[in-house]
Amino acid sequence: MQIIHSPRHLGHSGHVELMNGRVVPAFEKPERVAMILRAVGERQLGPFVDPTAHGLDPVLKVHDEAFIRFLSTAWQQWTADGRDFPALPSFWKAPGMRAIEPDNIDGKLGHFSFDAGCCIVAGTWDAVQAGADIALTGVDLIADGQPNAFALCRPPGHHAHAGTMGGYCFVNNAAVAAQSFLDRGAARVAVLDVDYHHGNGTQSIFYDRPDVLVCNIHADPMQEFPYFLGYADEAGQGPGEGFNANFPLPWGADFEGWGAALEAACVLVADYAPDALIVSLGVDTYKDDPISQFRLDSPDYLKMGARIAKLGLPTLVVMEGGYAVEAIGINVANTLEGLLQG
Ligand SMILES: NCCCNCCCCCS
Ligand SMILES: [Zn+2]
Secondary structure (H helix, E strand, O other): OEEEOOHHHHHOOOOEEEEOOEEEEOOOOOHHHHHHHHHHHHOOOOOEEOOOOOOOHHHHOOOOHHHHHHHHHHHHHHHHOOOOOOEOOOOOOOEOEOOOOOOOHHHHHHHOEOOOOOOEOOOHHHHHHHHHHHHHHHHHHHHOOOOEEEEOOOOOOOOOOOOOEEOOEOOOHHHHHHHHHHHOOOOOEEEEEOOOOOOHHHHHHHOOOOOEEEEEEEEOOOOOOOOOOOOOOOOOOHHHOOOEEEEEEOOOOOHHHHHHHHHHHHHHHHHHOOOEEEEEEOOOOEOOOOOOOOOEOHHHHHHHHHHHHOOOOOEEEEEOOOOOHHHHHHHHHHHHHHHHHO
């Protein structure tokens, strides 16, 4: 399996987040990538590949131009009046207020975000661009005949909407990849999001489209972030009706319950018969994840990978969440190994 990654993710360092009412060092930290690289290297799961540059056109196929312009200029605008510390949104619009982009950078930060988990520092935008290139390079490899690839993206992307960042996510790498598969001739693409948190961004981007099936297995949003999307009754709308499936699970879910949801999601994917499968791989389902409440253990990720392999589809694995840094490498490597051994 080709493992695509870039050291440019390191530019997204020193960032913070607002957690439990306090500004703390971000849980989405650079060490996550080092631990994954070490684990997949030790297992010799595949060659490491550098991403090729794809520019912003593929990103602009799923993201709004004003949002991407904001991401590319936010740090300059934030520091223009002397602030040399990480940028966080603080002000958001309530229903009934106007969805207008202010001139003021603090207003822009709120206009283009849905939480205070998307911190911008000097190297964030470069890291985000590299993440999109990593996912797109994975598409290239699979479109050119590879059976699978692993896009080791950082920062993650599945919470990012077409015009909104949040949940540590800026550009939706999985959504960019799905659109790229379609642009290269795929008729149908399935996205299976196994991150602990609902991939609200990916769902939202494809919600009214039948050419991308989005399946999410995640913590019940009645209890857990992102709270305001990810309910079981969200089945798609208009032409997309029937092409979105959510499998919310209660806190404390272990692989017995989680695996049953995976089975149901895999049946939907098989019936959809996509030309390619994208797995949004978050391993924050792990029992010791610091911000999550599921109970999966490391051997379960071997079973997860093996079940996905049984679909027999060209598969692009896109890295999303997972914050138990000491175990993230083992859990990602187990998922990939399960996928490869199928
Ligand atoms: N108490 C819930 C805080 C959630 N904070 C954002 C989590 C983003 C996960 C990305 S996979
Ligand atoms: Zn997550």
